[in-house]
Amino acid sequence: MNAAAISPLFPGPILLLAAAPTQFRWYFAGQTVSQLGSSMAPGALALAVLDASAQAGDLGLVPAARILPMLGSMLIGGVVADRLPRRLILVTANLGSALTQGAIAVLLLTGHYAAWPIAGLGLLNGVLGAFTSPALRGLLPELVAKGGLQATNALLGTVKNGIKVFGPALSGVLVVAADGGMAIVLDALTYLLAAVFLARPPPSGRIATRGRRHFARDPREG
Template sequence: MAPVALAFAVLDAAGDPADLGIVLAARMIPMLCFVLIGGAVADRWPRRTVLVAANLGGGLTQGAVAVVLITGHYDLLLIGALSAANGVLDAFTSPALRGLVPELVPADQLRKANALLSSVRNATKVIGPALAGVLVATAGSGTTIAVDAVSYVLAAALLARLPASPTTAPRRSDVLAGVWRGWGEFRRVRWVWVVTVSSAVMNLAQVGVWQVLGPSLTGQSELWGVVLSVRGVGLLVMSALMYRVVVRRLLATGQLLSGLGALPLFALGFGVQPGWLLIAAFVAGVGFSVSGVAWETSLQEHVDRGMLSRISSIDDLLSFVAIPVGMVAVGPLAELFGAGRVAVVSGVCHLCAAWSSLGFKEVRVLKSV
């Protein structure tokens, strides 16, 4: 809900898209700067505590944004500072959550747990933006962000009910030293860095073309909205099916099917009929869902629990860095070579990045519990 509400709030208050870009960057840059520290903190202190604190902080910062907007005191510097604080808090949330799951369920249930989490996450991607649109139109952007602030507090209350998670790293070690040890472990485990680099290249090739060129290549806002919804349905359906599907070589299967994400890029580039584009979007959603569950489960099953949040934070960092780079580069490339050609080449790069990881034995032979 929040990105939709914030976009309308900033555009309504400032009337300048540049302000929205500044606010979004103000959130992204601190998240990139602090995500490795967030991973080290989550490995050093109880993850439940980290998550509760981060969500309470998120409720405070989003609540402050809501107050500023509801009272009509919009100020770019203030909204940017609050967005930056929220970005810092996000940097602690994702690594801690990834490390928390194996503390709550036995190893042979991790795939099912990740499938359930993925199902809920994908359902919010379908429901959240639509709900935000209704609330913004009826109650206003500030009120919508206030609802988001309440959701952070509710999340903190739910997380506080979880069993206390143990401290996984000695307290005598400082955070920066923990970051360095996490980097050493990341480089040591070959299949981890191979798949992480593969995913970063896929994000670099795919996200910018999809989000920046996709709307113009389809040519119809209504069609583009349907394409996004169908892709979300593919994500949701497959994440639900993954609760039942048992695959021994889960990581290799995920990497193989992640190549399906190239299909909608090819469809956009070649200008196929809308029906084929919708099919490609659905199939891509299926592939991304399998690869997401496979990656989360493989990390939780095979990476040392005391290093899990740090490894996850490095994965997050490379993924987050690749996305804005791709989004910035795709516009000039489209002007030079044409949007359709850029989409096709991006599809080829995505496919090569996904399947190149299968050239490594460690990725092919890793077995799920």
């Protein structure tokens, strides 16, 4: 796929987005919604567990089950993003996150809360999240010409920082206004919407860039 140029004549974030090609706008929308879901998930899940469980230990178990696998899988996620079509990884990871969060919401809304099943679903969600960030970073240079990367990264960074503040606050408001289960439902919908948006950019066709190196060697070196 030919890289789509974003003109350096539009350095401002709003003008940059307005001047961007359609495929980057879909990417921008998908990344924004995906990051919103990721920022909402820990807070919404913790508050939902606090609301549903009388066991103080659950409040540590469930979030840890999501966060620790995510941290442990980051290197593998980066290696996979270098070898498989990144759009496929993003769509699959976001659909998987929508399913895991949706399953958690069902358990909460139907009154079938149990710490270990929810922790297991959170673990899957964390692993899927570890594949999202490397694929997002790797896909961007395929959509944006080299001269526009600095301005584009500034735009994405500004949005990401805003989401870090807005996402947890939104999940807290939803838990208070409705309940934990409904907050998780909205979280699942953000992942589903992100998968739809991220499916729109055309695939790059670039799968591997490191020759015949062994898969296990790259995580060790990383």
